[in-house]
Amino acid sequence: MSILVPGRITGLVVMAIIVVLGIWALERAKRGKVRAVRELAGMAGLRIAAGRCAEMGRPFFHTTGHGGGGLYTARGPQHMAGIAILGYIARLCAKLGVKAVSLTAFPELIPVTEDTIRMAYLGEGKADQVKPDMVRFLSSYALAFKQGYIGQLTREKAGAASLCGAIWPSDALHMSEPGVIIGAMQIGGAIDTDTLSMLALTCDYVFLGEELYAAGAFASENPTQLSVMFASDIVKIGLVLLMIFGFILSSAGVKIAQLFTI
Amino acid sequence: MSWIRGKDVPVGIVFICGLIVTVAYFINVPAVVGVSEAIQTWAVVIAGFAIGLGVVNMVVFHSDSIRKRASGQWPYSVVFLVIFVAQTVSGFFDLAALKNPVYVWLYSNIFSPLAEAMYAILGFFIVSAAYRAMRVRNIETAFVLVSGLLVMLTNAPIGAAIWEGFPILGKWILDVPTTAGNRAIFIGTGIGTILLGLRILLGYERGYIGG
Numbered sequence: 044m045s046i047l048v049p050g051r052i053t054g055l056v057v058m059a060i061i062v063v064l065g066i067w068a069l070e071r072a073k074r075g076k077v078r079a080v081r082e083l084a085g086m087a088g089l090r091i092a093a094g095r096c097a098e099m100g101r102p103f104f105h106t107t108g109h110g111g112g113g114l115y116t117a118r119g120p121q122h123m124a125g126i127a128i129l130g131y132i133a134r135l136c137a138k139l140g141v142k143a144v145s146l147t148a149f150p151e152l153i154p155v156t157e158d159t160i161r162m163a164y165l166g167e168g169k170a171d172q173v174k175p176d177m178v179r180f181l182s183s184y185a186l187a188f189k190q191g192y193i194g195q196l197t198r199e200k201a202g203a204a205s206l207c208g209a210i211w212p213s214d215a216l217h218m219s220e221p222g223v224i225i226g227a228m229q230i231g232g233a234i235d236t237d238t239l240s241m242l243a244l245t246c247d248y249v250f251l252g253e254e255l256y257a258a259g260a261f262a263s264e265n266p267t268q269l270s271v272m273f274a275s276d277i278v279k280i281g282l283v284l285l286m287i288f289g290f291i292l293s294s295a296g297v298k299i300a301q302l303f304t305i
Numbered sequence: 306m307s308w309i310r311g312k313d314v315p316v317g318i319v320f321i322c323g324l325i326v327t328v329a330y331f332i333n334v335p336a337v338v339g340v341s342e343a344i345q346t347w348a349v350v351i352a353g354f355a356i357g358l359g360v361v362n363m364v365v366f367h368s369d370s371i372r373k374r375a376s377g378q379w380p381y382s383v384v385f386l387v388i389f390v391a392q393t394v395s396g397f398f399d400l401a402a403l404k405n406p407v408y409v410w411l412y413s414n415i416f417s418p419l420a421e422a423m424y425a426i427l428g429f430f431i432v433s434a435a436y437r438a439m440r441v442r443n444i445e446t447a448f449v450l451v452s453g454l455l456v457m458l459t460n461a462p463i464g465a466a467i468w469e470g471f472p473i474l475g476k477w478i479l480d481v482p483t484t485a486g487n488r489a490i491f492i493g494t495g496i497g498t499i500l501l502g503l504r505i506l507l508g509y510e511r512g513y514i515g516g
Contacts (some may be wrong), residue, residue, distance in 0.1 A: 048331055065503045069507070100357075116439075127510065149355075195378070217426070217430065218432060241434070244437060255499035256500065260510075267509065268510070275496050278496050
């Protein structure tokens, strides 16, 4: 019996390459070799949205969505990325005196989001502005969660809303269309292409796929973290070259695709 | 132990657990796979305990809302607390079968209709969102309009009745440009997920412990 699981060896090799490149980029950045990275439009959108909330005296709502699973499921990374964005929103809100509100579908996210908001306000010297109602658990049942979100968003007339994380396609439209109706500025972010198409219809800014994960690095405002974007770009260039190489070999009759099934 | 800072312990636990679960996905060593499964079971159990936290959070929020007479919110909070208590208490009787008449009545006559109403609302939301999407303001939105119309004519029987080429064009849009775009996003997302995992395991990304 092989030690490596058959069918997963190619995945292991690809992951190892990405990890090695990521560590190399991080180490390179630690030595001061930081590459300039173009800021994501969504990050500017978050700043504009927080400013809008301050001008209107309205709260800034955030949710990482329902998405069919919480932190310990395959949806975990998306919730994590959403929480990193919440940290950035909370810092902006603390600076501008805006109330940041996080609505969550999973109870295990309560302590995480509470800590994120508290640390952000504490970091800006506004610990006194942290209130218990800033983190609200609604329901782990998707429809009840959406109803709660829509109800509280519209009753409190949020100035802006961020739907970044594990968002389902139907959730995306259910939860963002009421934001359009009340005139809230909205920033969406998801990895599912079906969800992205819905968010594109209703949101002013959208973090597309990988950008959702990259937003966490931008939110940290740490050049070392941003350097992993460089590794990501190198991998993507490599994959494009691999696709061209594969196209040529496949056209020449070489069965290259079988190499990737080991 | 001053050399261990406050957040080093959780970061260390995440690193060890993350490494074991990742390695176990790729290797056939029963001991490692067993530990990985145990870690994942713990995660489910710990998350299960958090439901109590969720109940406390909801009760505190709605009680405060009533106490402060929060504008627009407090009547709903009263409704929530009444139904929450009724549903919970009735659920304790006939716990195994959940056949208590009050529980079943509340579920069938309050919970289910409200849940179904959400699906009904979606139809109206799709229409208003589609209207916004189909407004031609520049060349990109013109592409959206034309592609959308072609795909609609592909799926609706009237499309093929008008012209046999509509289903072919619509299928091409779905199979070629749409699939190409989707795959580009999938590849980028896969790379992004691995790099986020790396940042978490190495302790750069600490959002889960408050940043």
